[in-house]
Amino acid sequence: MSTLDLPMIWAALIAIAVLAYVLLDGFDLGVGILFWRERGEDERDVMVNSVAPVWDGNETWLVLGGGGLFAVFPLAYAVIMPALYPVIIGMLLALVFRGVAFEFRFKAASKAGRRAWDFAFALGSTAAALCQGLALGGLLQGIRVEGRHYAGGWWDWLTPFTVLCGVALVAGYALLGATWLIWRTEGPLQTRCRHAAGRLGAALLGLIVVVSLWTPMLNPAFRERWFGWPGILLTSPVPILVALVALLFWRGLARRHEMTPFLAALAWFVLCYAGLGISVFPMMVPPSISIRDAAAPAASQAFLLVGAVVLLPIIFAYVGYAYWVFRGKVRAGAHYH
Numbered sequence: 173m174s175t176l177d178l179p180m181i182w183a184a185l186i187a188i189a190v191l192a193y194v195l196l197d198g199f200d201l202g203v204g205i206l207f208w209r210e211r212g213e214d215e216r217d218v219m220v221n222s223v224a225p226v227w228d229g230n231e232t233w234l235v236l237g238g239g240g241l242f243a244v245f246p247l248a249y250a251v252i253m254p255a256l257y258p259v260i261i262g263m264l265l266a267l268v269f270r271g272v273a274f275e276f277r278f279k280a281a282s283k284a285g286r287r288a289w290d291f292a293f294a295l296g297s298t299a300a301a302l303c304q305g306l307a308l309g310g311l312l313q314g315i316r317v318e319g320r321h322y323a324g325g326w327w328d329w330l331t332p333f334t335v336l337c338g339v340a341l342v343a344g345y346a347l348l349g350a351t352w353l354i355w356r357t358e359g360p361l362q363t364r365c366r367h368a369a370g371r372l373g374a375a376l377l378g379l380i381v382v383v384s385l386w387t388p389m390l391n392p393a394f395r396e397r398w399f400g401w402p403g404i405l406l407t408s409p410v411p412i413l414v415a416l417v418a419l420l421f422w423r424g425l426a427r428r429h430e431m432t433p434f435l436a437a438l439a440w441f442v443l444c445y446a447g448l449g450i451s452v453f454p455m456m457v458p459p460s461i462s463i464r465d466a467a468a469p470a471a472s473q474a475f476l477l478v479g480a481v482v483l484l485p486i487i488f489a490y491v492g493y494a495y496w497v498f499r500g501k502v503r504a505g506a507h508y509h
Contacts, residue, residue, distance in 0.1 A: 178473040182244045183456070183463045185480060186237050191445050193233035195348075195438055196491075200227040202349020204270060204297025205342060207290055209368065213283075215361045216290060218502050220274065222356045225498040227274065229491055231267070236487070243476055247320060248456040248466035254322045255315045256307050256329055263303035270296030298342060305341030309334030312448070313390050314459045333386055340379035344441065347372040351434035356502050362430075369433055370425055377418055380444060384411070387451060391459055394451045410447045414440065 200223035210216055242249045253260065273296055277289035310329035317323055350369040354362055388395040397403045417439045424432030452458050456466040467473065 176474075178470055178477065179244075179463050179467040181477065182240065182467070182473055185484075186240045186244070187449065189233045189237040189240060191442070193230070193237060194445070195441055196230035196233065197227070198301075198345045198441065199223070199348035199352040199434075200230060201270075201297045201301050202345040202347065203352065204293050204349070205301065205346045206349050206353070206365070206368070207294035207297070210361070210364075213286065218357055218361060219353060220277070220293075222353060222502040224274075226491075226494050228271070229494055232487060232491075240476075240480075244468050244473055245456055245463075245466040246468055248461060250320070251315060251317055251322050251457050251461060252311065255324055256310050258326070259303045259306040259310065259329055263300050263307065266296045266299035266303060268296075270300060297345075301342045301345045302338045305338030306330070306334045308341065308448075309337030312337070312387060312452070312458065315457050317457065317460050333390070336379070336383060336386070340376065340383055343372055343376045343379055344437075347376050347437050348434070348441070351437045355430045355434045356500075358501055358503070366425060366428070366433075369437075370422070373418075373421055373425075373433075373437070376440065377414075380414065380440070384447065387448075391451075393459065397451060407447070407450055410443055410450070414443050417443065 203219050203223050206219065207216060210219065241252075270293055273289045273292035277286055277293060280286040280289055306329060309331070313331060313333050315322065315324065316328065347369060350365045350372055353365040354369060357365070388398045398407045417436050421433055421436035421440075423429075424436060454463050455461065456463045
């Protein structure tokens with residue numbers, strides 16, 4: 173292990189885990205967000221059944237990302253958590269609320285009880301997405317550090333930029349949910365989701381542009397990375413690819429493709445994630461704590477990497493098998509529970 177660059181390996185593993193969580197749990201949170209616009213019980217049952225077999229497995233990646241941060245980058249964890257306590261706790265409570273509602277809506281004895289749990293499911297999904305966006309914005313705008321401790325206040329995370337990031341992530345997850353349902357459902361529900369996807373795609377693209385123009389203004393290093401020379405050679409392909417994916421997305425909608433819009437929405441998230449990585453690398457906690465500064469001792473990293481090498485293939489196999497078994501269209505009257 174001595175010849176391996178352990179901090180960078182672990183940074184890559186945690187980055188992959190967070191991206192996997194955003195892509196996979198993003199669409200089932202998006203399905204919950206879309207509950208606000210779907211009123212029919214049969215349609216809501218189909219929506220929930222489309223993600224019921226996989227939603228809890230999707231959250232495995234959040235545990236891996238958070239646990240990896242705590243174990244391998246303890247300084248980053250010790251600074252980020254007090255800086256973002258309100259939104260992290262809000263996110264966790266919303267995810268618990270969403271999970272409880274997900275299970276209990278199937279067991280409600282009355283229509284009023286079902287509607288109450290449906291409301292809880294939509295609220296928990298929306299709140300979780302909003303809190304994740306606020307946390308992302310709070311990290312991007314920078315965290316005040318003195319020595320090895322957080323030096324900011326309780327409300328530093330709440331700014332216009334973080335609110336914009338929160339709204340953007342809610343819109344993005346809703347788009348993932350709509351395009352997932354285009355792929356996995358049929359009939360009137362699929363048609364409504366196709367119409368919703370067009371509006372959500374336009375909204376998300378606009379929000380991506382605004383966030384992308386605002387982010388370099390937060391930090392001189394970000395600005396130099398995006399607009400300076402030769403950094404612009406690395407960054408310029410990202411907005412070009414975002415535009416190309418937009419063409420693919422709307423062509424897929426216009427031609428009534430079922431899977432293309434979902435893949436294009438996922439590609440938007442991957443490109444935005446790549447843009448964020450370009451902005452902050454090699455910082456773990458912008459603007460002052462780097463990946464190497466935040467890392468645990470090499471012996472701890474090596475020990476944990478052995479476990480990761482064993483567990484990650486198992487997780488990939490489980491996730492892939494679950495999606496394969498529950499592939500295909502979800503139709504009214506089919507029940508997961």
